[in-house]
Amino acid sequence: MPRPILATIHTAALRHNLARCRARAPDARVWAIVKANAYGHGIERAFEGLRAADGFALLDLEEAQRVRALGWRGPILLLEGVFELRDLELCSRLGLWHTVHCNEQIGMLASHKTNVPHRVFLKMNSGMNRLGFTPERYRSAWTRLNALPQVDEISLITHFSDADGERGVASQMAVFASVTRDLPGERSVCNSAATLRHSEFASDWVRPGIAIYGSAPDFGQHSAAEWDLQPAMTMAARIIATQDLAPGDSVGYGSTFVAKDAMRIGIVACGYADGYPRVCPSGTPVLIDGLRGCTVGRVSMDMLVVDLTALPQAGFGTEVTLWGRASNGAVLSIDEVAHCAGTVGYELMCALAPRVPVLVEA
Numbered sequence: 001m002p003r004p005i006l007a008t009i010h011t012a013a014l015r016h017n018l019a020r021c022r023a024r025a026p027d028a029r030v031w032a033i034v035k036a037n038a039y040g041h042g043i044e045r046a047f048e049g050l051r052a053a054d055g056f057a058l059l060d061l062e063e064a065q066r067v068r069a070l071g072w073r074g075p076i077l078l079l080e081g082v083f084e085l086r087d088l089e090l091c092s093r094l095g096l097w098h099t100v101h102c103n104e105q106i107g108m109l110a111s112h113k114t115n116v117p118h119r120v121f122l123k124m125n126s127g128m129n130r131l132g133f134t135p136e137r138y139r140s141a142w143t144r145l146n147a148l149p150q151v152d153e154i155s156l157i158t159h160f161s162d163a164d165g166e167r168g169v170a171s172q173m174a175v176f177a178s179v180t181r182d183l184p185g186e187r188s189v190c191n192s193a194a195t196l197r198h199s200e201f202a203s204d205w206v207r208p209g210i211a212i213y214g215s216a217p218d219f220g221q222h223s224a225a226e227w228d229l230q231p232a233m234t235m236a237a238r239i240i241a242t243q244d245l246a247p248g249d250s251v252g253y254g255s256t257f258v259a260k261d262a263m264r265i266g267i268v269a270c271g272y273a274d275g276y277p278r279v280c281p282s283g284t285p286v287l288i289d290g291l292r293g294c295t296v297g298r299v300s301m302d303m304l305v306v307d308l309t310a311l312p313q314a315g316f317g318t319e320v321t322l323w324g325r326a327s328n329g330a331v332l333s334i335d336e337v338a339h340c341a342g343t344v345g346y347e348l349m350c351a352l353a354p355r356v357p358v359l360v361e362a
């Protein structure tokens, strides 16, 4: 028997979450963001749940090829554009749309030999200071692109740094709107947080990623449940041993947890080599047989430990849900676990380890 650990991808949850994003921006088309192998869910596994999207956006040409191999004939957008001239050949061949964020990419397009002009998304750096032309240089970049025979339609794109927080999107949006005011072309500005929180800026294409996977982009202000998002990934394992502790007994490496009273613990077949964060402290929530409980002691490579003192019915073989949905329907949001690890749901889902078997639930 394989180790009793399993990740489940919930197709119905992906479908539901995508519909929630669409409902926030009913007049926009929706890019399903599937970079980083669909945020760890697996492009092939997530595809069925996301096929109602209007397009798929990602980073790697290899991922774009995989989406085409699934039979997707609709739009695919490369969010960082191409990295070298050769990449443009594949864009022509597969009909990929691509971001243009720097002069080097304009240069590559100018020397690309193609009969099929490309649909491009010209990126503005409106304040994030990662990718894109500054507002001052944006219009001249547009003019140079527009003069190239290799370029078909030019769409306009920018990315928000604070859509999930207090600063919001107003100042970036004002810069983008004023620089692009009289330029033709479709617009795309909203990630998940902006789609949910600032849907008045939805424009032509929204770009939700994390929300379609059922994690709240602004956890701390809103939970996934408050946004009516459902977990698209469950990480669950079983108890493979129990121990009875006397007061003063310690648990795990470094003896960081010491029992104050007599207690019973369960050893769970999930550790940091499966993608569960080692930094999660004692007290991180779990669902034991669908009931809320918590971890004790350090997470090790292949195991972690949970407190069974209040759950006498739990023992060898009991299901422990690390995040997602338990068999009884109870939900533990990945955001809660991520918060205990000092990080965000994105990082946990992307870190699902290759050794964990994955089941796709219809």
Ligand SMILES: *Cc1c(COP(=O)(O)O)cnc(C)c1O
Pocket (backbone or CB within 6 Å): 033, 035, 079, 159, 190, 191, 192, 193, 207, 208, 209, 210, 211, 217
């Ligand atoms: C990753 C990404 C998104 C999606 O962001 P979420 O916070 O996951 O919704 C949108 N746009 C761009 C350019 C991205 O790189």
